[in-house]
């Protein structure tokens with residue numbers, strides 16, 4: 001009987017492209033997030049060759065923060081799609097960072113995420129964000145994860161400035 005040899009997962013992984021195109025739109029400028037908030041972003045965007053998240057941040061001419069994200073097999077929830085916690089983690093980092101990038105040293109006090117469509121793994125998606133209001137220590141940031149016409153998630157993030165920072 002002929003035996004079919006199935007490559008093990010390490011061989012399959014080695015065959016996958018390691019370079020993912022996370023380039024930004026023509027009018028975006030790369031944004032150095034760790035230079036602003038330090039290495040504490042490692043949880044989500046710290047491993048540029050990892051199998052969970054790969055990310056690159058940008059700002060547009062109006063200083064709004066954008067990001068390209070790729071979610072790999074280690075971010076899986078429903079088969080072939082992102083875990084809800086992975087999506088929430090992206091929102092936490094990206095929307096918190098949007099407040100920092102706008103000049104507010106903050107932590108996130110409340111994060112409300114709506115999961116609109118299942119987010120496919122191994123596709124590059126875009127995160128957009130806006131600081132929509134500032135009231136005393138409360139900075140409200142809205143954001144969206146999308147690809148083409150499909151919105152995967154929307155979020156409202158209440159950020160609270162850290163006194164003394």
Ligand SMILES: CC(C)(COP(=O)(O)OP(=O)(O)OC[C@H]1O[C@@H](n2cnc3c(N)ncnc32)[C@H](O)[C@@H]1OP(=O)(O)O)[C@@H](O)C(=O)NCCC(=O)NCCSC(=O)Cc1ccccc1
Pocket residue numbers: 037092093094095096097100106107108109110136137138158160
């Ligand atoms: C600091 C604070 C959020 C607030 O405490 P305090 O300083 O004692 O301030 P106070 O309680 O007086 O509130 C001031 C005002 O705010 C309001 N308000 C507050 N909360 C809420 C709420 N939930 N919902 C609604 N409103 C709320 C409150 O009513 C008050 O309003 P008022 O002035 O009366 O009108 C504290 O609860 C805390 O540390 N939480 C843990 C945060 C944490 O671990 N986050 C995760 C890690 S960060 C991360 O991962 C993201 C990241 C990404 C990129 C880069 C970096 C970071």
